[in-house]
Amino acid sequence: MQFEEAVRKRRMVRNFTDESVSDQDLKKILELALHAPSAGFSQGWAYVVVRDENQRKQVGKVQGETEGYVQSGFGNFISKAPVDIIACTSEQVYHRRYQEKDKIKEDGTEIDWPTPYWFFDIGAASMIMLLAAVDLGYSAVFTGVFDPQGMRKLLSIPEEYHPVGVISIGRRAKDKKSPSLKRGRQPLEHVVHYESW
């Protein structure tokens, strides 16, 4: 598949068949995520891959699947997907990296973080996984983790790591579209400013 086709085809799919994701494809998706850019090459990301059916149900529970997505007609797509990848990031990894010799300021302090790069980087890596899934013929959806402590507890994620979202991957089944899509995609001229704003 060409890059443009994968980008245009990708959308958050919220229903999956029972078909599994092969070990080889899953490994490829995860390996490609390692190619995401990261500030100072900090690579403060970590992933928990959940394939076990019971454990997926628990992940769905932490994500509030029943009272949230099932209630609003989307179904139990997080626990139904054959693979859930919990994408985590560690702010501490970035602080440690930016205290290294080539990054620390002359006065011995860390940079004044203009943006929390640890969130930027896990976003970039997540995007690669979403696109890689499409490229391999699967579909995927990213759901935000609203109970990070609950997710940490369920999956024994160290306190230092923040579970940002769950990337659920599988073969697409007929799904309900998000009402958010009614907003429509912004036209180029609304978001792009040439030479100055």
Ligand SMILES: Cc1cc2nc3c(=O)[nH]c(=O)nc-3n(C[C@H](O)[C@H](O)[C@H](O)COP(=O)(O)O)c2cc1C
């Ligand atoms: C940071 C982020 C958080 C999101 N959180 C959720 C979520 O918790 N639940 C959900 O169903 N979709 C979630 N989405 C999906 C968006 O609703 C979706 O990307 C948007 O409506 C555009 O649709 P599309 O990705 O299918 O083009 C999230 C997307 C992003 C980038």
